[in-house]
Amino acid sequence: MLQLTMIKRVHDLCSRDEGIVGALMFGSFAIDEGDAFSDIEFAIFIQDERFDTFPQHTWLQQIHPVAAYFIDDFGHHTALFENGVRGEFHFMRASEMSVVESWKGYAWFPSLDAAVVLDRSGELSRYASVLVGGPPERGGAAEVERLMLNLTNLMLFGANVLNRGEFARAWALLSRAHEYLLKLIRLSEGTTAHWPTPSRALESDLSPATYERYVTCTAGAQPDELFSAYRASWTWFKELAQEPKKTLNITIPPSIAQKVDELLSQAYSSPSGAASGG
Template sequence: MLFQEKLINVVKEKCETDPRISACMMYGSFTKGEGDIYSDVEFYVYLKNTEMGQFESSDWMKDIAPYDLLFFNEFGTEVVVFSNLIRGEFHFQPESEIEVIKTFKETGVFPDTESMFIYDTTGKLKACLDDLKGDGPERMTNENVNFAFNNFVNAWIMGINVLKRGEIARSLECLTYVQKYVLQLIRIREKNVERWLNATKNLEADLSEKAYGEYASMTSRLDKEDLYHAYANALNVVEGLVLILADDYQFDINLMFLKKLRAHLRNDRLPLM
């Protein structure tokens, strides 16, 4: 049994014996049949409303497994790093907010909602999880294609401009956003959009060899000339995407606009090809 599976069992047992806990659900890889030795464990733990003020998550965590670090990340999620370096994410919320679970439907597909159920005394958790069943949100839409194209342009121009200014590190950061939006468009083209919000996840298995090569061509070292090549290659990929996606989608940018971007790219002394 994987360490993570043992953790899941311990969390379930702890919820069942702690009178302060009203309900608990799990999300992430282990609810999608994708959990392995490298996966995180992730939970929403709902407390009785009267217990929120006194509850100490650090004490509660110590009974699950030894850990080295416990902190809140930038999204307000409590992250625990267990002593064997397995990560856990825990959201401790009042019972009165349990129906927020229904909003998760907007984030993707939940193929096995029964595996998400850990514990419940409210009688509401199963109904909330049942609400997540079925197909996820439609990703292959004009709105999403236009959003990805437009945000690609925004990230691309900013990345090139700071590169020309000499901010190489900042340009490399901008390139990650360029890659994100191009990758979403590639997933649209390949009709593989289940991981729309986390477009790099399982990329090696999800995409065709051609698509993976396109993504690889947009990667770069922290080097000015290498970055220029990556931004140029991103334009090449996007030009091909415009030609293909124009048959099925409506969006603002066109090949003439991309030629203007290419001219802006070439307005520099570094060789591009």
């Protein structure tokens, strides 16, 4: 596998460069889920005095020729290698190493050996030890309320623009809404291992019946398909909301629920004189 060869190369480069004081691998390969389609992901800590002059692009070229290296919309330094492998690299100052502790609840790995590439002082292993174990527990009251309110917001937003006739925009909003819907679905099925990216491995993580139901919540950018997908998503959300209502006293705001019901209750008809914006 190309990625395994590249990971070994990162290990070798880190051990040979005295300016690198610590390196941590995270993502699919750190939890033994990497395959031929996976990214490689690393946090690399550089001596403070060398950080500003550390040749990141040149260093990455030693792993494999780089087609592009840039900061993506999430602030991640991303390398697109000539062999088609994507790499996410967080180059940081050694004095920033404690940031690893803040990844608790998001990143995890089964053991330090699975993740620590280099640790010259032992400091990185100390910070990273809080991430050792299985996937974090999910579903506390604050988290569920956040999911439900964000999903309510996006369903209202999407239903409005859908009725306005902005189908491409409604499609994009539905995709965003599904990030929250899928997390609620995962909570209901007890399959939260892939929580940060809830669509990941969905086909195998969900029961066949649940996955088939999810398919009915998806659509292209055609009006009838979108209305059907929004209705299916909204109906499922209201069902999933029954458990938090009973156990956590968390509800969809009734006035907003009524409004979304109204917006999705009728077949699409082309609006006349609809204003833009919003």
